[in-house]
Amino acid sequence: MTNTVVAVSHAVTCICSNKTGKNSIEIVENFFLKIGTYNDNRGEKNMQAATVISASGIAFG
Numbered sequence: 001m002t003n004t005v006v007a008v009s010h011a012v013t014c015i016c017s018n019k020t021g022k023n024s025i026e027i028v029e030n031f032f033l034k035i036g037t038y039n040d041n042r043g044e045k046n047m048q049a050a051t052v053i054s055a056s057g058i059a060f061g
Helices: 002-007 022-033 047-054
Strands: 011-015 036-040
Touching: 002 011, 011 022, 011 047, 022 036
Parallel strands: 011 036
Antiparallel strands: none
């Protein structure tokens, strides 16, 4: 189902990183901006909540 939202550039992706250089983060951000948007959690503390919310995101989209 995620292929559908990627096809119309409406995908939402959550990313997080604990120890990554700025260059690596920019590469990842630029990649995900090509298929939609992203949420940078700046660590893993919010990743569980993001997973719960996004797991049924397609059903309500």
